[in-house]
Amino acid sequence: MGGNQVSMVIWNPAWETGHALIDQQHKELLAQFQTLLVAIHENHPEDRIPGLLKYLADYVESHFSMEEAAMQETGYPWFKGHKAIHDGMRARVVQLVDGFRNDPTTMTEEVIDFLTDWLLRHINEEDRRMAKHLHQSGHQESRLHH
Numbered sequence: 001m002g003g004n005q006v007s008m009v010i011w012n013p014a015w016e017t018g019h020a021l022i023d024q025q026h027k028e029l030l031a032q033f034q035t036l037l038v039a040i041h042e043n044h045p046e047d048r049i050p051g052l053l054k055y056l057a058d059y060v061e062s063h064f065s066m067e068e069a070a071m072q073e074t075g076y077p078w079f080k081g082h083k084a085i086h087d088g089m090r091a092r093v094v095q096l097v098d099g100f101r102n103d104p105t106t107m108t109e110e111v112i113d114f115l116t117d118w119l120l121r122h123i124n125e126e127d128r129r130m131a132k133h134l135h136q137s138g139h140q141e142s143r144l145h146h
């Protein structure tokens, strides 16, 4: 904690996968990490962080589940590998939440940066490949809204 400079992660259109719903959720996820980053620099971060973490963890879960359902519905050949990466990220988010509960000083800019980088790498590699497959399969975005 501390330091006056908050590093910003601004959404870059180059990160779009071309799938509107997925892109919209990625922007929201990034914004959530950003809000968390801002919150750790506030005077009483312990007031806001638990609620932000809960929202982030829930959002991560619903986003990953949505992608996994879409991959399964379209018989995506790299489903297993993609899901394994999601599971790693799920575990990391659980660690983040538990770590904060046990010791709020574990919530550092470095940790959040690390997760943001991880998320962006995943979006640009595996998610991009998945979105291309969904497009080619004619998977309707409207079917993802449920």
Ligand SMILES: [Fe+2]
Pocket (backbone or CB within 6 Å): 022, 026, 063, 067, 123, 127
């Ligand atoms: Fe994603």
Ligand SMILES: [Fe+2]
Pocket (backbone or CB within 6 Å): 067, 082, 086, 122, 126, 127
């Ligand atoms: Fe993904």
